[in-house]
Amino acid sequence: MKVSHLTVSNISKQFDKNEVIKNLAFTVEKNEFVSILGPSGSGKSTIFSLIGGILSPDQGTIHLDHQVINGKRGFISYMPQTPSLLPWRTIVENVLLGQELQGKKEKEEALEMIDIAGLAGYENAYPHELSGGMKQRASFIRALLSPQSIICLDEPFSALDELTRLDMQKWLLSIWEEHRRTILFVTHNIEEALFLSDRIIVLSNKPSQVAAEFHVPFSRPREESLFLEDEFLEWKRKIYYSLKKTGE
């Protein structure tokens, strides 16, 4: 039997009396872009903490390939909502941090990615000299350069303004389409999930489970014009209703 890259099997988690996740199960294939869509407070960040090994599930197992990674750290690379760059490190040094934590550093590769990311000239700048969007780019490059095979992104663009966010989504897609990796992407923005992903997992309200799952049919590379196509809007409606249903 073929094993998925990431397999989350029937995990549950509660904080004291607060049941956040119950019997949650999903899989992510190698090099697939999967979004988790759910209302605020549904436990999306908690799912990442479980996969990242900061928390252990009360029940169930999390597999990466054949390995159980319950409560084990270091198996994912991560991009949080805020850029979380270390203020005393230059951009190159920050971008290399993910690699540094796991062992070897490849500066050449980092400089190249910084260039591709559109941050050329800022290699030796400090984070406070960059705009919010640029910091998020650096943060994504840091995750991309980390040696782990799966990248978890927790609402990475939600703190940005509308225009920058659209730029960043296009930018992310263009980089990812060139440098394929397995991505698990958390968001509460339907359009964002539709535009970026191969597959969307909709969470129910607390305690969260998988309420619905959609395979996004749009071909790649995807263009900005996709946002205005009828099919896109139809999908948006469909997902909107499935989200709405979970809220009731």
Next chain:
Amino acid sequence: MMKVIAKGWRPLLVLLLLFIGWETVAIKSRVPDWLLPTPTKIFYEGFNGWANFYPDLLSTIKLSLLGFALGLVIGLLTAILLHLLPFIRESIYPLLIISQNIPIIVLAPLLVIWFGFGLLPKMIVITLVCFFPITVAALDGFKQTSNELKHYMIMAGASNKQLFWKLELPYALPSLFSGLKISATYSVMGAVISEWLGAKDGIGVYMTLASSSFRTDRVFVAIFAIVALSLLFFSIIVLIERWLVRWQLKGAK
């Protein structure tokens, strides 16, 4: 450099005015020199007696540097230990505070009884006044580490060791330096006090001899030397800070 001059002239002017006022009052009211010498007489003594005073100054500098270094090492180690082992922190922290409430003047003679006149009791005195600001500042710095950054580091798989060296220690640097500045000035004071315990030379010795022979001008020379030395140490720490924490200066926050 221009900035230092631009900002420094005001306190210098105030100091100058103070000296001029002191000089005129002392001359007008004819206060005897052994009670309050005029600034000119003090500077005169400082200049003329330099050859005599110089070895004492040097010895105190050496002692304070040595004591400060020891205080730094012990202060930092204590902070790291208390930070990494929270259960020790709860039991030791109150004792640290108590250590600061024991008057050094009372403790000093006891140290001599226990450890003699050698270097050890002096080091204990200086370390005792130096380590505490460093420990407290470093501990505060470690504790204030941004949760956001910590969360990222842990999620990215940082070990506890990496978390400390790559995040918590650099994050604590600005805070640590405010402790270092205090300790650097305290170290001079600590050195002078420790010299009162009994030493061959040092500003403390010079001062005791001067005051027992009513050479008040010399007492003031000693006071000015202590002030100047403290300022010097302070500035050196500030310079090192500027260099090490330069990422912060360049920017907005």
